[in-house]
Amino acid sequence: xxxxxxxxxxxxxxxxxxxxxxxxxxxxxxxxxxxxxxxxxxxxxxxxxxxxxxxxxxxxxxxxxxxxxxxxxxxxxxxxxxxxxxxxxxxxxxxxxxxxxxxxxxxxxxxxxxxxxxxxxxxxxxxxxxxxxxxxxxxxxxxxxxxxxxxxxxxxxxxxxxxxxxxxxxxxxxxxxxxxxxxxxxxxxxxxxxxxxxxxxxxxxxxxxxxxxxxxxxxxxxxxxxxxxxxxxxxxxx
Amino acid sequence: xxxxxxxxxxxxxxxxxxxxxxxxxxxxxxxxxxxxxxxxxxxxxxxxxxxxxxxxxxxxxxxxxxxxxxxxxxxxxxxxxxxxxxxxxxxxxxxxxxxxxxxxxxxxxxxxxxxxxxxxxxxxxxxxxxxxxxxxxxxxxxxxxxxxxxxxxxxxxxxxxxxxxxxxxxxxxxxxxxxxxxxxxxxxxxxxxxxxxxxxxxxxxxxxxxxxxxxxxxxxxxxxxxxxxxxxxxxxxxxxxxxxxxxxxxxxxxxxxxxxxxxxxxxxxxxxxxxxxxxxxxxxxxxxxxxxxxxxxxxxxxxxxxxxxxxxxxxxxxxxxxxxxxxxxxxxxxxxxxxxxxxxxxxxxxxxxxxxxxxxxxxxxxxxxxxxxxxxxxxxxxxxxxxxxxxxxxxxxxxxxxxxxxxxxxxxxxxxxxxxxxxxxxxxxxx
Numbered sequence: 001x002x003x004x005x006x007x008x009x010x011x012x013x014x015x016x017x018x019x020x021x022x023x024x025x026x027x028x029x030x031x032x033x034x035x036x037x038x039x040x041x042x043x044x045x046x047x048x049x050x051x052x053x054x055x056x057x058x059x060x061x062x063x064x065x066x067x068x069x070x071x072x073x074x075x076x077x078x079x080x081x082x083x084x085x086x087x088x089x090x091x092x093x094x095x096x097x098x099x100x101x102x103x104x105x106x107x108x109x110x111x112x113x114x115x116x117x118x119x120x121x122x123x124x125x126x127x128x129x130x131x132x133x134x135x136x137x138x139x140x141x142x143x144x145x146x147x148x149x150x151x152x153x154x155x156x157x158x159x160x161x162x163x164x165x166x167x168x169x170x171x172x173x174x175x176x177x178x179x180x181x182x183x184x185x186x187x188x189x190x191x192x193x194x195x196x197x198x199x200x201x202x203x204x205x206x207x208x209x210x211x212x213x214x215x216x217x218x219x220x221x222x223x224x225x226x227x228x229x230x231x232x233x234x235x236x237x238x
Numbered sequence: 239x240x241x242x243x244x245x246x247x248x249x250x251x252x253x254x255x256x257x258x259x260x261x262x263x264x265x266x267x268x269x270x271x272x273x274x275x276x277x278x279x280x281x282x283x284x285x286x287x288x289x290x291x292x293x294x295x296x297x298x299x300x301x302x303x304x305x306x307x308x309x310x311x312x313x314x315x316x317x318x319x320x321x322x323x324x325x326x327x328x329x330x331x332x333x334x335x336x337x338x339x340x341x342x343x344x345x346x347x348x349x350x351x352x353x354x355x356x357x358x359x360x361x362x363x364x365x366x367x368x369x370x371x372x373x374x375x376x377x378x379x380x381x382x383x384x385x386x387x388x389x390x391x392x393x394x395x396x397x398x399x400x401x402x403x404x405x406x407x408x409x410x411x412x413x414x415x416x417x418x419x420x421x422x423x424x425x426x427x428x429x430x431x432x433x434x435x436x437x438x439x440x441x442x443x444x445x446x447x448x449x450x451x452x453x454x455x456x457x458x459x460x461x462x463x464x465x466x467x468x469x470x471x472x473x474x475x476x477x478x479x480x481x482x483x484x485x486x487x488x489x490x491x492x493x494x495x496x497x498x499x500x501x502x503x504x505x506x507x508x509x510x511x512x513x514x515x516x517x518x519x520x521x522x523x524x525x526x527x528x529x530x531x532x533x534x535x536x537x538x539x540x541x542x543x544x545x546x547x548x549x550x551x552x553x554x555x556x557x558x559x560x561x562x563x564x565x566x567x568x569x570x571x572x573x574x575x576x577x578x579x580x581x582x583x584x585x586x587x588x589x590x591x592x593x594x595x596x597x598x599x600x601x602x603x604x605x606x607x608x609x610x611x612x613x614x615x616x617x618x619x620x621x622x623x624x625x626x627x628x629x630x631x632x633x634x635x636x637x638x639x640x641x642x643x644x645x646x647x648x649x650x651x652x653x654x655x656x657x658x659x660x661x662x663x664x665x666x667x668x669x
Binding site for chain 2: 051052054055056058060083084087090091114115163164166167168169170171172204
């Protein structure tokens with residue numbers, strides 16, 4: 001494909017994003033339910049609603065389809081479910097796939113899958129920049145995507161922090177900056193809160209392995225546990 | 239049509255309605271009549287109520303979808319029926335339900351929108367059987383539609399319910415329905431990278447009993463082997479009841495060579511893929527093979543942990559044939575995250591391996607225990623149910639009768655004459 005033609009298609013994809021006609025379609029009509037679920041941070045509901053909207057839609061060519069698919073992809077990423085996110089993008093038509101927002105989401109998915117940390121943070125910033133622009137075709141949609149992208153980046157950073165707590169006995173500060181996409185000072189401050197040690201001379205961080213989520217401590221017994229065990233023994237005796 | 243309409247709307251008993259509609263002959267004229275409007279020009283579907291007149295609406299919808307040149311009802315009407323029909327009424331016409339499911343799939347495909355069939359089929363497959371453990375003819379149609387629509391996650395609510403019940407009165411099943419459902423279910427689960435579940439589905443398909451293995455069972459076996467390599471790094475032995483012909487045939491395929499050389503001989507694995515690319519592509523296994531190849535270093539690394547307490551990143555890279563230290567770090571992190579190994583990386587690049595610490599909560603232990611008890615109870619129920627069946631009882635009695643015959647024929651018949659009150663003597667002592 002010639003670069004010029006690709007550029008024209010992308011421009012058309014962005015400019016032609018306004019719905020045709022005056023009658024709202026099913027994506028536009030049900031978008032408020034997506035907004036509501038996002039505002040409550042009920043991501044299971046977002047998944048269910050967005051999937052249902054997309055399955056019930058009569059046509060899949062209109063650009064308003066992005067109102068369902070883009071939040072769906074981001075929520076799957078928040079939930080660390082990359083395969084359904086991938087197929088949600090794969091089901092889009094060619095014209096949708098050429099949209100700059102979809103290009104960025106596709107890149108974000110790829111970088112998340114390959115754990116290219118620097119690119120994940122960079123692409124997250126690009127998405128927020130794109131949807132925050134004054135001429136973005138749907139302001140409320142832009143706010144929803146900003147929130148979801150921010151939540152995803154925070155979750156990704158938190159999961160990465162827990163992983164390097166578990167995987168590293170010591171690591172250079174520069175490596176931690178790459179993994180966490182934050183400045184050294186911010187990392188050192190956060191690390192201190194989680195019981196890590198920092199050797200400022202060697203610029204080495206020493207994670208505290210017990211900050212990784214381990215629930216070895218058994219909780220105390222309860223009446224329900226007693227009933228359960230008694231029933232189990234009863235069945236063995238039977 | 240008016241006469242039929244009059245009959246079906248004035249008869250309260252669904253069994254009588256079902257008998258009436260089944261008995262109308264000839265069938266093609268019946269369907270043509272059902273596909274037409276009333277003499278007043280009204281559409282009968284606009285008058286009938288899906289929950290109250292389920293059988294009538296079912297027959298009309300099928301007629302409209304199957305009769306040539308009949309106007310196909312919009313998918314919204316079909317969807318509405320599938321959400322609201324009365325399952326007990328519909329069970330009087332299982333063949334119509336099968337036809338409806340097939341027609342929904344066909345209609346959506348003809349509109350180049352297979353996704354549109356998913357919701358109606360989902361409601362049909364989840365509402366029609368008495369519970370989710372029953373296999374019906376709708377199951378394989380639903381899973382196939384999800385594949386055609388590239389929508390694996392839509393199938394999960396159905397796939398998560400294991401099939402333990404078959405009733406040929408409920409649904410006009412044939413042998414292939416079980417095979418196709420579990421094969422397509424395995425494909426959907428593999429698309430979602432739910433490897434243990436995908437393996438289970440493929441195994442059910444591949445090991446289904448039969449005198450001669452079906453072609454789909456060989457395809458299921460190939461995919462099952464690849465899924466095992468991806469998930470565990472090695473192939474697991476097949477159950478004893480697997481058809482021996484199937485296993486022998488598999489050994490003659492390039493898949494067997496791939497499995498045999500996995501995971502250490504990466505160059506040979508690449509050669510096999512290159513040499514048989516067109517075969518693998520036509521059998522739609524190239525994606526799985528590539529994933530297996532990408533994960534080969536992982537299993538090679540895991541083998542190292544059995545031998546070494548610590549290594550540095552460069553040595554690990556040499557052993558698993560990865561040049562970039564960055565890639566080795568990424569692989570290690572991925573394996574630590576997924577729990578495949580327990581290791582600790584130091585700033586100087588040394589990696590110390592350890593035994594994975596057990597990580598479980600009381601709630602997880604209780605859940606596993608509860609699950610085991612539920613499964614035991616289910617097995618006990620299924621065993622008793624099978625023991626009540628006419629086929630099992632007649633074979634069991636026949637088997638014992640043969641043993642009795644042999645016992646009285648030989649010189650030991652005097653021994654049997656003195657034992658117990660029953661004719662079988664000591665053989666019945668444990669009953």
